[in-house]
Amino acid sequence: MKRNLSFSLHHILLAVACVVSSAAVLAQVDPLPSWNDGAAKKAIVEFVRATTSQGSPNFVPQSERIATFDQDGTLWVEHPMYSQVMYCLERVPALAKAKPELANVEPFKTVMSGNREAMAKLSEGDHIKILAATLTGMSTDEFQAEVKKWLAEARDPRWKKPYTELTYLPMQEVLKFLRASGYKTYIVTGGGQDFVRVYAEATYGIPPEQVVGSAGGTKYGYGKDGKPFLTKEPKLLLNDDKAGKPEGMHLMIGRRPVAAFGNSDGDRQMLEYATAGAGTRLAMLVMHDDAVREYAYGPAKGLRATKVGAFTQALYDQAARKGWTVISMKDDWKRIFAFE
Amino acid sequence: MKRNLSFSLHHILLAVACVVSSAAVLAQVDPLPSWNDGAAKKAIVEFVRATTSQGSPNFVPQSERIATFDQDGTLWVEHPMYSQVMYCLERVPALAKAKPELANVEPFKTVMSGNREAMAKLSEGDHIKILAATLTGMSTDEFQAEVKKWLAEARDPRWKKPYTELTYLPMQEVLKFLRASGYKTYIVTGGGQDFVRVYAEATYGIPPEQVVGSAGGTKYGYGKDGKPFLTKEPKLLLNDDKAGKPEGMHLMIGRRPVAAFGNSDGDRQMLEYATAGAGTRLAMLVMHDDAVREYAYGPAKGLRATKVGAFTQALYDQAARKGWTVISMKDDWKRIFAFE
Numbered sequence: 148m149k150r151n152l153s154f155s156l157h158h159i160l161l162a163v164a165c166v167v168s169s170a171a172v173l174a175q176v177d178p179l180p181s182w183n184d185g186a187a188k189k190a191i192v193e194f195v196r197a198t199t200s201q202g203s204p205n206f207v208p209q210s211e212r213i214a215t216f217d218q219d220g221t222l223w224v225e226h227p228m229y230s231q232v233m234y235c236l237e238r239v240p241a242l243a244k245a246k247p248e249l250a251n252v253e254p255f256k257t258v259m260s261g262n263r264e265a266m267a268k269l270s271e272g273d274h275i276k277i278l279a280a281t282l283t284g285m286s287t288d289e290f291q292a293e294v295k296k297w298l299a300e301a302r303d304p305r306w307k308k309p310y311t312e313l314t315y316l317p318m319q320e321v322l323k324f325l326r327a328s329g330y331k332t333y334i335v336t337g338g339g340q341d342f343v344r345v346y347a348e349a350t351y352g353i354p355p356e357q358v359v360g361s362a363g364g365t366k367y368g369y370g371k372d373g374k375p376f377l378t379k380e381p382k383l384l385l386n387d388d389k390a391g392k393p394e395g396m397h398l399m400i401g402r403r404p405v406a407a408f409g410n411s412d413g414d415r416q417m418l419e420y421a422t423a424g425a426g427t428r429l430a431m432l433v434m435h436d437d438a439v440r441e442y443a444y445g446p447a448k449g450l451r452a453t454k455v456g457a458f459t460q461a462l463y464d465q466a467a468r469k470g471w472t473v474i475s476m477k478d479d480w481k482r483i484f485a486f487e
Numbered sequence: 488m489k490r491n492l493s494f495s496l497h498h499i500l501l502a503v504a505c506v507v508s509s510a511a512v513l514a515q516v517d518p519l520p521s522w523n524d525g526a527a528k529k530a531i532v533e534f535v536r537a538t539t540s541q542g543s544p545n546f547v548p549q550s551e552r553i554a555t556f557d558q559d560g561t562l563w564v565e566h567p568m569y570s571q572v573m574y575c576l577e578r579v580p581a582l583a584k585a586k587p588e589l590a591n592v593e594p595f596k597t598v599m600s601g602n603r604e605a606m607a608k609l610s611e612g613d614h615i616k617i618l619a620a621t622l623t624g625m626s627t628d629e630f631q632a633e634v635k636k637w638l639a640e641a642r643d644p645r646w647k648k649p650y651t652e653l654t655y656l657p658m659q660e661v662l663k664f665l666r667a668s669g670y671k672t673y674i675v676t677g678g679g680q681d682f683v684r685v686y687a688e689a690t691y692g693i694p695p696e697q698v699v700g701s702a703g704g705t706k707y708g709y710g711k712d713g714k715p716f717l718t719k720e721p722k723l724l725l726n727d728d729k730a731g732k733p734e735g736m737h738l739m740i741g742r743r744p745v746a747a748f749g750n751s752d753g754d755r756q757m758l759e760y761a762t763a764g765a766g767t768r769l770a771m772l773v774m775h776d777d778a779v780r781e782y783a784y785g786p787a788k789g790l791r792a793t794k795v796g797a798f799t800q801a802l803y804d805q806a807a808r809k810g811w812t813v814i815s816m817k818d819d820w821k822r823i824f825a826f827e
Contacts, residue, residue: 210694287737331696344741354550355741356671356696365737367730367756375759377737384724384738390707397627397705397717398724399739401684401695416707419715 178324180481181317187431187479190472191321194429195328198405205427207405209329214406214429215359215396215417216322218336218343220456221410221433222351224303224313226442228455231338233310234297236266238281255280282339283363283381290379294345308486311350316487317480318408318433322351325406333404335396336360337388337413341379359399361387388413393420410435411456418471430471434458437477440487518664520821521657527771527819530812531661534769535668538745545767547745549669554746554769555699555736555757556662558676558683560796561750561773562691564643564653566782568795571678573650574637576606578621595620622679623703623721630719634685648826651690656827657820658748658773662691665746673744675736676700677728677753681719699739701727728753733760750775751796758811770811774798777817780827 182188198207219225239258243250250259254273257265269277282290303313322332334353336343340360347353362385365377387395393416396404406429407414407421418430435458436443436450446452447463466473476483522528538547559565579598583590590599594613597605609617622630643653662672674693676683680700687693702725705717727735733756736744746769747754747761758770775798776783776790786792787803806813816823 210688213696340738340741348550356553356739358741362738365734367733367760374763375733375756376763377733393707393715393717394705398680398702399696401680401698416715420707423714423716 178327179317179320181320183479183481185479187472187474190429190431191324194406194427195324197427199328207426211402211405212325212328212330213333213400213402213404214325214330215333215335215400215404215408215421216318217409217411217414217417218334218338218360220435221408221414222314222318222322222334223310224441225456226435226444226453227304229338230301230310231342233301234294234342235277235281237297237301238293239277242280249280279381282342283379285379287341287365287377287379290341291345294342298346306484306486311346312486313484314350315433315476315480316482316485319351319485321408322353326352330406331357333357333359333396333400335387335392335407335417337386337391339363340385340387359387359395361385361391390416392417396420405429407431408433411458412462413456415462415465418469422469422471430466430469431474432458432462432466432471433474434463434476436475437480437483440483441476518667519657519660521660523819523821525819527812527814530769530771531664534746534767535664537767539668547766551742551745552665552668552670553673553740553742553744554665554670555673555675555740555744555748555761556658557749557751557754557757558674558678558700560775561748561754562654562658562662562674563650564781565796566775566784566793567644569678570641570650571682573641574634574682575617575621577637577641578633579617582620589620619721622682623719625719627681627705627717627719630681631685634682638686646824646826651686652826653824654690655773655816655820656822656825659691659825661748662693666692670746671697673697673699673736673740675727675732675747675757677726677731679703680725680727699727699735701725701731730756732757736760745769747771748773751798752802753796755802755805758809762809762811770806770809771814772798772802772806772811773814773816774803776815777820777823780823781816 179188179191197203197205198212200206216222219229236258239255243255243259249255254269254276257269258277298309298311301310302308303310306313325332332353334343334347334351334357338360340358340362343360344355344358347358348355364380364382364384366380367375367377369375385391385395385398392414403424404421405424407418408431409417410433414432422428422430434447435441444451444453444456445458447458447460463473519528519531537543537545538552540546556562559569576598579595583595583599589595594609594616597609598617638649638651641650642648643650646653665672672693674683674687674691674697678700680698680702683700684695684698687698688695704720704722704724706720707715707717709715725731725735725738732754743764744761745764747758748771749757750773754772762768762770774787775781776788784791784793784796785798787798787800803813
């Protein structure tokens with residue numbers, strides 16, 4: 148009897164602690180401490196209030212609370228080059244070790260040379276050969292193990308840190324704030340779905356089933372031991388960029404998001420699609436305008452033009468017309484990285 | 488102060504009530520009341536205990552608790568014909584009204600005739616034409632509205648009830664029991680993903696994002712009002728049957744399920760894939776052997792052969808070899824439908 152009683156008391160205390168702490172969090176703690184006060188922070192807080200307060204005219208039932216985030220340039224650093232492209236390039240020597248004939252064949256020969264000028268001149272056809280060789284032909288389990296190993300060892304050239312540490316702290320706060328408010332958070336990326344799924348849960352708290360990305364087909368088969376496995380095929384099922392983002396969201400989620408976050412022209416259609424639904428909607432674009440703490444590129448507002456995550460003036464103007472919020476990394480973010 | 492105090496007391500009482508009621512549910516109430524005591528029921532209960540009890544050697548963390556269910560013949564009636572095929576056939580007159588030229592063109596002419604003998608002779612090419620005409624070419628919103636309307640009006644020929652009432656009560660109990668035990672439940676169906684997503688949440692408590700099915704491509708575009716929408720294209724992305732089931736699960740979930748439920752040869756690879764993972768796994772096959780309360784077909788164990796949901800002797804033998812549990816509708820289920 149005594150055991151039972153103390154068991155119950157323990158549970159009651161725990162339950163009370165939970166109630167008190169949730170109430171306190173909601174009432175007092177700033178959910179976005181790395182954000183400066185301003186229009187961007189206000190837009191997020193007011194969106195959450197409007198869609199989650201019981202009795203609000205724009206209340207959204209919890210099952211429909213879907214928020215989608217582009218990854219490269221929105222949740223983590225994408226310059227000087229997308230991390231997955233670095234992975235593919237850095238995999239080439241290991242590939243050539245396994246298949247020595249590759250070392251004398253273009254474009255692998257150029258990649259092996261390490262000559263950055265020559266590498267910059269590789270054609271789109273060359274890139275497709277490199278992607279096909281490094282992202283397909285192995286089992287899904289082998290691929291996952293290779294990516295995991297690379298992520299543990301690879302370092303970003305500027306900060307000399309693992310790529311998974313180069314996530315934006317203010318965006319991590321948005322992810323957590325939305326989840327604490329009953330939102331399911333999704334990554335919707337032009338990057339490879341299988342690649343991002345390897346680290347999304349540990350890095351962002353986003354499980355594999357909530358990562359939508361460019362995806363290839365797989366082929367079911369059996370190993371010598373009779374065990375089934377899936378082989379990654381060089382067959383593109385979903386190019387999850389631009390118009391492919393709403394198409395991919397329909398395929399993988401089947402609901403229209405209520406909030407969407409991006410940073411480049413590749414995210415335009417995702418934001419259009421999210422904001423075309425009824426009620427309060429949130430659409431935000433991260434603008435890289437902080438050359439000191441991160442990078443500055445656009446070419447919106449006269450920033451340096453780039454092919455990696457281009458945010459054009461046309462997108463900037465569309466955002467202004469549509470009431471989408473542009474986040475200035477320079478002005479809106481107190482801190483950019485957790486390690487600062 | 489008094490207000491605050493009563494507020495807190497109210498919360499404490501609520502919290503205590505929750506703790507007490509969950510404990511009671513776990514300890515006393517049979518989670519599977521429509522199941523007879525036997526090997527099948529025992530397999531489910533022991534699987535849940537083994538994978539969710541803290542300290543169990545086969546404990547599965549909550550994030551990895553994925554259970555997948557075939558739909559037709561596993562969660563609801565599939566005879567005499569899959570509901571979605573009925574939808575496609577019954578849509579033809581409405582199509583012909585909108586496009587009168589169709590009424591004189593095969594295979595639509597035969598479908599319009601209502602001649603069941605002639606319809607049974609339609610070729611696979613004819614079927615593809617009917618599917619393409621009734622499942623593609625409209626916006627995703629229009630399709631959803633059409634399916635919703637049909638589901639409200641259509642009646643199964645035997646029970647004269649909406650198809651959504653012909654779900655198996657014992658399987659509904661399994662879905663709820665697994666969810667109450669921290670499992671995410673998925674439908675993995677050869678049927679159309681967009682079709683099943685229309686009713687899966689109301690019918691099974693399974694949200695659209697947890698429905699994996701055969702899926703076609705969509706195309707992003709803009710209406711006259713400038714609003715974006717998606718058009719369903721006659722382009723198959725995923726044939727979610729047989730080997731397509733593990734391929735579809737990898738694409739849409741990105742995790743291997745711990746438990747999988749099916750009823751036909753189309754589910755073999757899903758069960759193989761689920762059980763190839765480490766630790767305790769659950770694989771179950773519903774066998775339709777109750778001609779009185781539902782249908783009896785196989786041809787496993789000498790039951791009547793069928794092309795709709797065939798459960799062959801080879802699959803039955805594989806189940807025995809692999810330790811997969813075959814559920815006898817006749818012997819294992821006390822009740823089949825909630826309306827009984």
